[in-house]
Every structure is written in C-alpha cells, then in structure tokens.
Amino acid sequence: MSERFRVDLRGIIDLTSNHMYSSPDVFVRETIQNGHDAIMARRREDPAFEGSIRIELVRGDKEKPGTICVTDDGIGLTTDEVHEFLSTVGASSKREKTDAEDDDESSEPTTFLGRFGIGLLSCFMATDEIVVVSRSARDRTAPAVEWRGKADGGYTVREMPDSTLRPGTSVFLAAKADAEEYYEYDTLVEISRRYAEMLPVRVIVQCGDNEVDVNRERPAWELDADDEVALNDLCQSLLGFAPIDVFPIEAPAGAIRGFAFIRSDRIDSWGGENRLYSGGMFVGNRVYGLIPEWAGFIGCILNTTKLRLTASREGLHQGDELEKACDEIAAAIRARLAHLLRHDRPRFERVMKTHDTEIRGLAVKDSEFLELVADFLEFDTTLGTIRFGEFRREHEKLYLARTPEQFRRLLIPAAEAGIRVFNGGYTYHEELLCRAAERYPELEVSSFDTADLANLMDPAEDPEAFADLLEAGNATLSGRGVEVVVRDFAPVTLPAFFALGLDAEFHRQLDETKSEASGLWEEILDAMAPRPESLSPTRLCLNGRSPLVRSLAAIRDRETRSDGVEILYVQALMNGQHILSSDDLAMLHRAMERLLWRSTERAGQA
Amino acid sequence: MLPACAARDVLYQRAARQAEVLGDLDSAWESRCTVLESSSSHEAPRFETLFLCMAWCLKVSDRDPERFSPNRILWQYKWVAVEAPRYASVPRRACERLIDDMEARYAKIGWGRRAAIHKRIELHALLGEHEKAIALLPEWRALARDRGADCLACEADFLVSLLGAAGHSEHAVREARPIIRGKLSCATVPHSTFAALLNPLVRLGRVSEADDLFQRGRRLLKRMRSGGYRVAGEYMLHAARIGDVDASIQIARGALPQAASERADVTRFDWFSRLGTALAILAGRGVGTVDLPKTALTPDGADSDCRVLAERMLATARDHARALDLRNGNGYYESQLHQLADDAKLGR
Numbered sequence A: 001m002s003e004r005f006r007v008d009l010r011g012i013i014d015l016t017s018n019h020m021y022s023s024p025d026v027f028v029r030e031t032i033q034n035g036h037d038a039i040m041a042r043r044r045e046d047p048a049f050e051g052s053i054r055i056e057l058v059r060g061d062k063e064k065p066g067t068i069c070v071t072d073d074g075i076g077l078t079t080d081e082v083h084e085f086l087s088t089v090g091a092s093s094k095r096e097k098t099d100a101e102d103d104d105e106s107s108e109p110t111t112f113l114g115r116f117g118i119g120l121l122s123c124f125m126a127t128d129e130i131v132v133v134s135r136s137a138r139d140r141t142a143p144a145v146e147w148r149g150k151a152d153g154g155y156t157v158r159e160m161p162d163s164t165l166r167p168g169t170s171v172f173l174a175a176k177a178d179a180e181e182y183y184e185y186d187t188l189v190e191i192s193r194r195y196a197e198m199l200p201v202r203v204i205v206q207c208g209d210n211e212v213d214v215n216r217e218r219p220a221w222e223l224d225a226d227d228e229v230a231l232n233d234l235c236q237s238l239l240g241f242a243p244i245d246v247f248p249i250e251a252p253a254g255a256i257r258g259f260a261f262i263r264s265d266r267i268d269s270w271g272g273e274n275r276l277y278s279g280g281m282f283v284g285n286r287v288y289g290l291i292p293e294w295a296g297f298i299g300c301i302l303n304t305t306k307l308r309l310t311a312s313r314e315g316l317h318q319g320d321e322l323e324k325a326c327d328e329i330a331a332a333i334r335a336r337l338a339h340l341l342r343h344d345r346p347r348f349e350r351v352m353k354t355h356d357t358e359i360r361g362l363a364v365k366d367s368e369f370l371e372l373v374a375d376f377l378e379f380d381t382t383l384g385t386i387r388f389g390e391f392r393r394e395h396e397k398l399y400l401a402r403t404p405e406q407f408r409r410l411l412i413p414a415a416e417a418g419i420r421v422f423n424g425g426y427t428y429h430e431e432l433l434c435r436a437a438e439r440y441p442e443l444e445v446s447s448f449d450t451a452d453l454a455n456l457m458d459p460a461e462d463p464e465a466f467a468d469l470l471e472a473g474n475a476t477l478s479g480r481g482v483e484v485v486v487r488d489f490a491p492v493t494l495p496a497f498f499a500l501g502l503d504a505e506f507h508r509q510l511d512e513t514k515s516e517a518s519g520l521w522e523e524i525l526d527a528m529a530p531r532p533e534s535l536s537p538t539r540l541c542l543n544g545r546s547p548l549v550r551s552l553a554a555i556r557d558r559e560t561r562s563d564g565v566e567i568l569y570v571q572a573l574m575n576g577q578h579i580l581s582s583d584d585l586a587m588l589h590r591a592m593e594r595l596l597w598r599s600t601e602r603a604g605q606a
Numbered sequence B: 001m002l003p004a005c006a007a008r009d010v011l012y013q014r015a016a017r018q019a020e021v022l023g024d025l026d027s028a029w030e031s032r033c034t035v036l037e038s039s040s041s042h043e044a045p046r047f048e049t050l051f052l053c054m055a056w057c058l059k060v061s062d063r064d065p066e067r068f069s070p071n072r073i074l075w076q077y078k079w080v081a082v083e084a085p086r087y088a089s090v091p092r093r094a095c096e097r098l099i100d101d102m103e104a105r106y107a108k109i110g111w112g113r114r115a116a117i118h119k120r121i122e123l124h125a126l127l128g129e130h131e132k133a134i135a136l137l138p139e140w141r142a143l144a145r146d147r148g149a150d151c152l153a154c155e156a157d158f159l160v161s162l163l164g165a166a167g168h169s170e171h172a173v174r175e176a177r178p179i180i181r182g183k184l185s186c187a188t189v190p191h192s193t194f195a196a197l198l199n200p201l202v203r204l205g206r207v208s209e210a211d212d213l214f215q216r217g218r219r220l221l222k223r224m225r226s227g228g229y230r231v232a233g234e235y236m237l238h239a240a241r242i243g244d245v246d247a248s249i250q251i252a253r254g255a256l257p258q259a260a261s262e263r264a265d266v267t268r269f270d271w272f273s274r275l276g277t278a279l280a281i282l283a284g285r286g287v288g289t290v291d292l293p294k295t296a297l298t299p300d301g302a303d304s305d306c307r308v309l310a311e312r313m314l315a316t317a318r319d320h321a322r323a324l325d326l327r328n329g330n331g332y333y334e335s336q337l338h339q340l341a342d343d344a345k346l347g348r
Helices: A009-019 A026-045 A079-086 A093-103 A119-125 A185-196 A228-238 A320-343 A345-354 A356-365 A367-376 A388-392 A404-416 A429-438 A450-456 A463-480 A502-516 A519-528 A547-554 A558-575 A582-605 B006-021 B025-041 B047-063 B071-086 B092-108 B114-126 B130-135 B137-142 B152-165 B169-175 B191-203 B207-223 B228-241 B245-261 B265-284 B306-328 B332-343
Strands: A052-058 A067-072 A127-135 A144-150 A155-160 A168-175 A202-207 A210-213 A245-251 A256-262 A274-278 A281-284 A298-304 A397-401 A421-423 A444-447 A483-488 A496-499 A539-543
Touching: A026 A052, A026 A067, A026 A119, A026 A168, A026 A185, A026 A281, A052 A185, A079 A127, A079 A144, A079 A155, A119 A127, A119 A168, A185 A202, A185 A281, A228 A245, A228 A256, A228 A298, A245 A320, A256 A320, A298 A320, A320 A345, A320 A367, A345 A356, A345 A367, A356 A367, A356 A429, A367 A388, A367 A429, A388 A429, A397 A404, A397 A429, A404 A421, A404 A450, A404 B006, A421 A429, A429 A444, A429 B006, A429 B245, A450 A496, A450 A539, A463 A483, A463 A539, A463 A547, A463 A558, A496 A558, A502 A519, A502 B047, A519 B047, A519 B092, A539 A558, A547 A558, A558 A582, B006 B025, B006 B047, B025 B047, B025 B071, B047 B071, B071 B092, B071 B114, B071 B265, B092 B114, B114 B130, B114 B137, B114 B152, B130 B137, B130 B152, B152 B169, B152 B191, B169 B191, B191 B207, B191 B228, B191 B332, B207 B228, B228 B245, B228 B265, B245 B265, B265 B306, B265 B332, B306 B332
Parallel strands: A052 A202, A274 A298, A397 A421, A397 A444, A483 A539
Antiparallel strands: A052 A067, A067 A168, A127 A144, A127 A168, A144 A155, A202 A210, A245 A256, A256 A298, A274 A281, A496 A539
C-alpha cells in the first residue's frame, strides 16, 4: 500500500526560517528580493514601468514594537494567487516562471531571482507574524487582499473590497523579542545597502523625515573599465583596500561580469575577499568554488545572471557550469598578469613583490601560468639572487639544495668555490625549479647537498702533513660512521666542514626511529632503507688551509690531536646547525675537559 | 601558516627532531602529526619520510595513548598500509601484518572492520590477485560504513580501477556511472577514475567515450593540487594511442621528473610501463626523437631516439616488474607489460 509522508508544518517553517540562513538579516534581502521580482514581472507587461521599493521603519518604544513595512509597486497578487503562492510552502510564482525559462533559452532568467518561494519565511526570524497586503496590477478589478501568516503555520486571508490601495505589495513586520536590533534605522540602511545597492530597482529606506536611496548610480559591473578613480573607490569601499591593478572579468559560462582587483597588501590565508551578486542582489563575500583557490591575491566584485544559487541563496550550486566559470575566471586572471608582464612591467614587478608566495603557488599548480612567469621568478642561490630566465639561458645544470639546512650549510663554502646552488627550501621553490626546468630539456636539475660539495673539494696539497691527524681522527670518529678527510677549501676561517648527504641523513633518522620501533615497524623501515652501498659517505672535511687545522696536525701528542678532531667535529655540526644529540655534547665536554686537564697538568709540571 | 608544500614538511620534521632532542615530546608529536596530515595533499611529498613519522607516532602513542591519542594518526595508517606494498623490498607477510595491525588498532578505538577489509582488497589488487580482491567485495559491502571508511567517491573510484584492472571492463564502466555523471567527486575523483576508464572503454570499442573522458580528465588534472603524476600515465598512453603526439609528449615531460624521483616500485612500474608503451606507439607513428627532461633515466648525452627511449623505459618497468613478481610470488606485473603492448594496438 502506498503511503504519503507526513509533514510537520511548524517544523518545516522553523527549519526554513531559523536554520537555513547564516544570519537573521537575510529577511531584509528576501523582502527586497520579492519586491524586485514583482517589479520585474510588471516591467514585462509594461516595459516603460520603472517601479521602486520603499522600506519604511517605525521605531518602537516601551509600548509597542518597531515595525518595518516593505512596499513595492510591482505586479501584486490576487486573492487566488495569495492562496496559491503565499500559503503553500514550496510553491512560488517565481519558480514556475523560472522552470519555464530553463526550457526556453531565449528567455531571461535574470529577472526572476527567487527560485524557492520560501524566502518570505525568513521573516519569522525577525517577527512573529507576517502581514502582506497586495493588489494585482494585472487584474485591476480584483480587490486588495490581506494575508496574515504565523510561525505555527496558521494564516488568514481577507479581501478588502473598499480599499483604494494602488497595485503592488506591502509586507508588514513587527519586531519580535531579540530581533529589535534590525528595527534600527542605521542597521536597516546598512543591511539594505549591502544587499541591494547594485539592484536595477530603486530601493529607499525611510524613517520619519530621514530617507536614503541605497542604490549606487550604476552597478559595479557597469562601470567604465578605464575609469580607474571610480573603480579604485569601489574597491576601497567594498573590499577595503587600494588595488595595485584593476581589470574586467567576463565568464560567459556563468554569465558573469565584474571586476577583479589585485590586492596591495599581503594576506596570510588563501582565498581572498570576493563579493558575488546574482542579478544585482548580494549573495556573499566568500562564495565557495567561484574564484580559483590560488587567487587569494585577488579581490573580485562579480555579478552572475546564470549560475544557480543554493536554497539559502548564500552560495553557488556546485557543478559543471560553476567549474567552467571558475576556469574562465582563472584564465582572465592569467591573461591580465600576462598583459602586465608584457605591457606594464613596473606594475607586474609590484604584484610579484607583494604576492610572491601566492604567485609561486599559482605557478606550481598552473603550467600555463608557470610558462608565462618562469623566467621572471627570482631565487636565492649561494651566489646571490638570480632570475630563472637569466640562469637557464647560460647554464645546462642547476644544482638544488632541497632543504633550508642543506642550503645554509652550503652557503659559504659553495660560494667561496664559485658554485651556484639554488635554495629549494623556501615555500614552492623546489617544486617551481623542477617544473620550470621541465620546459627546457637541455637543463638538468640535480639535487646538491653537502656530500656533493665535499666530492668537489680538492685534496690537501701536502697530505703527508696530516697523516697522523687523520689517523687519530678516524680512530675516534669511525664509530659514528664518519670518515675524516683533509681537503683544501675556502674560507680558511672555516676549519672543518661536515658533509652529510640527504640520503645519509634520512638513513640516520631511519636508524634512530627503527631502534625504538616495534618488530613489525622495524621490518617495514628496514625494507624502506636505502642500500648502505648506495649512500654517500659521511665525512668530516678538515680544511688543509686552516691555520687551526695545520697547528693541530703539528701537535705530537696523539690524544690531543684526537681531542682536537672531536672538538672540530662538534664545531662543524654547530656551524651546520645540525641538531646536537646528548652524545655529541658529551663528546665535546669530555674532549675539552681532557684538554684542560692536560694543559693544567703540564703547567703544573712546568 | 605556510601552505602545504615540501618546504613546510621539511620545516616540521626539523622542528620535530629538535623538540625530541630537547625532550619536548608534545611538540615533536604535534609536528609529526602535521607532516602526516598535510604531506599527502601537495605536489612533492616524500613518501619514505612519512613512514618514519608514522612509526615514531605509533611508538609514542602506544606508550602513552592518553597523552598522544591514536585517533589523531590512525586515519593516515590506512594510507601507509597500502603504500608499503608498493615497495618490492617490503615482504608480503609484512604487508599483511601491517593491515592486521591496523585492524587491531581500529578495533581498539571502536572503528569497525570495514576499512581493514578494504585495505586487504587493495593489497590483493597491488599483489596482482584481482579475483581474490573481488571475492572479498561482498564481505566488505555487507558492513556498514563507519569512521574509518574512505569517502564514497574514493571507494567507487577504487572499485572501478579494480574491475578495470581485472579485465571486467563493462562492469567497471557501469560502476563508474555516478562518477561520470558528476554525482560523486572528491579531491582525486573523477580525474583518477577517468584515467582508469580509458583502457576499459577502448577495449569495449567505445573510443569516443574514452576520448570524452580523456579531455575532461586532462582539464581536471591541470587543476589538481597533488599526486597528478600518479594518474597521468594513463592519459599519456591514451594520447599516444589516439595520435595526439603533442599531448602525449607534454604529459610525459611534465610528470617524468617526479616519476623518476619516486622510489615505490609499483608507482614506478605503472609510470614507466606506460611511458615506454606510449613512446613505442609514437615511434610506430613515425616520431623520430623526443626531448625529455634530464633525469637518472635520461642522463646528459642520452639518446633521444624515440624507439631507444621506449626500450629504456620498458626495461626499467621490467626491472620493477621482476622485483614485484618475485615478492608477490606470481607473474602479474610481467604479464601486464604484454597486456599493455596488446592494448596499444586497440582503438587506433
């Protein structure tokens, strides 16, 4: 047997009015929206008709609550239409129209913004009773009609045959407890302006003698793209910053028009401030899915006449159409940056300087954009900052330090040796260099670490002078898997250089973790470990040109030489900003203690 | 906070080691958990390092579960459990024990068996035992989704690739319907699903549908934030098959450096077997030379002759296939090379 769902009307009204929207102030938007739609419907019948919406506030006092009356001179409703559209949750004159329009591509869905017919229920967030008085402009013989609806789902309808009301609709709302703040003039003006300032219908907010027209002279997207002053003012007033650059956005897939503004300040988080309007009505300022995630350095003011809104009208319906629109906006941003690069280099440089991380993030994700900017990206190297383009035109091999530690360790000795190593340790630098190089097959990107540098260092000119020192050093450090060698390198002020390759560093960490892991994980980590024979040797490179090392090599006492090497080892670790273990520190302390003891003993003997 | 990238992972790992030396276990835990959580969401994760993080986190959590909650890391365990079998050096028994361990840990915190069964299905698929994997599906389907479950889109995506790899092309395409129609999607779906469907569709003679998914998938791939190169191989192969030489070479160039720096045998096999096959097809179409980015496989002065490159890539794939087949105790991966060569003749 087929059954029908039972619906709790009070629950449905509570759900749609109190839980669907992010803020109670949307009741202002919904009443303006209804007025706008009614005027658009009347304009269809009389294209010369202008129409307007008047929001009148009567302040409350201790005796009576404040009231808001939203009046439009739009198409109005007959008694039958009131029953049909105002008293049936989910029904809407607008929806019927819109569905028909969906099938008819030649129609203009833009004129009918509401799709759900439930917007009026949002008024229950600010009132306990909604009163609608309406008179049809289509059927001038029809009497005016009054509809009173309550949050429990009860309503009454009363015809007013003697009324001289002009065609249109008025919605009366009396403040309910906890909603008085919305019945303040300044608040009401602010909310109305936020939602309706771009609407193509005049909206006036009035309270006694105070009256303000909230509309802008022209919607933002109608401004002249060359009118930099007006656009800067617009950005300042709506997005709160002075832009570096402004450019128009058109995304046909979503019938989107508007402007994008490149921020003049750096922002910490991804995803910038974007104001989206639908048919001129404000939707939201961080609408998900419309602006590419990487475009945090952009603020947008956009209007769509096509993209579908979610039920709350605070977001966009996800789907292929939105994806295409997002792609088109991404393309417009890229195209603008390309334009600046070619025709307005100073401005482009400013954008790059201000939004370095964001621009690099974009380049990592977007190969077309990377192609555009790769040559202009600057990178830190051991020989100073260089643009990628400048480098790749003259070199076939690019050395890349993959961590900031490796770069710091390489910085001085590599620079002294004239070797340019790129710092891949900054955000996106490694990814960018690898990706940028993909475009140039002749350019090889190689990981470069301290072990590689040690391999390039020259052996000492007089190795025999260091034979005893090496013997003592290797005896003391071999237990740590460190080979002591003597190399000639600059600067002479650097007595020792610790060369630990990335692979060996990983292997050390793996050994440390493995030693404490459970049986299963020990096995897994063992299997992950690189083969020992494939690891680069870990070396302490003593500097054959360093006076300190040469003095140490000249000392006859083997124990002192050995202690000296241990101290140089820990010093090299500290120079390289390696994390010192308690073993390392103990070694340093013991070596220094022994040196002190021997020197005081000798002093005593003397 | 820095955006998710390799540099951030390195920074957090350094912070973790520093904190550990200073005896600040809480900070070390926090840093390693952050690496686990974020490094699978960007372009350049260093997979082996994640195993270190997981091993360390499990160790400290086992010692003091109140202070270091296992809930924080067990979601990532699923990922680790099916990443480990991608390395031929990890014994088969260890792979199985890893999933047993995961299941036991999930049970301890009140998660069900569903995720563990799914991981066993995935493990069988990685071992080339597709019919065993398919035989487990009813047991998995009978269990209700719980907190350990992957997202619906990922589950559907895996099912499609499993069925496709097992040769059940029609079934794979049928299961993919909700994804193709846009009803199911996530960070990696549908572009990974579209990649997995290209070959089944071509096998079924539905070449125009494959071409449609190829176009849609490539568009999505360009926007992808992470791991794109792992599925790019199928697009590259399809492009070669339909004669879109430029697209095929472009994908190869884009993904080769990352693929070459991979260590996981299955991932390398997947990529190099497809690259080799694609290059062989291109050579057959008269492409003489191809400039690929310089890597260990394409060193300085290496021959850029398309046919020579194809052979080199296929030889690399064959090395990985042998290592995997030896570990798995079957001939699945070697047979895949023959299958790819046969499939290359389709749809041309």
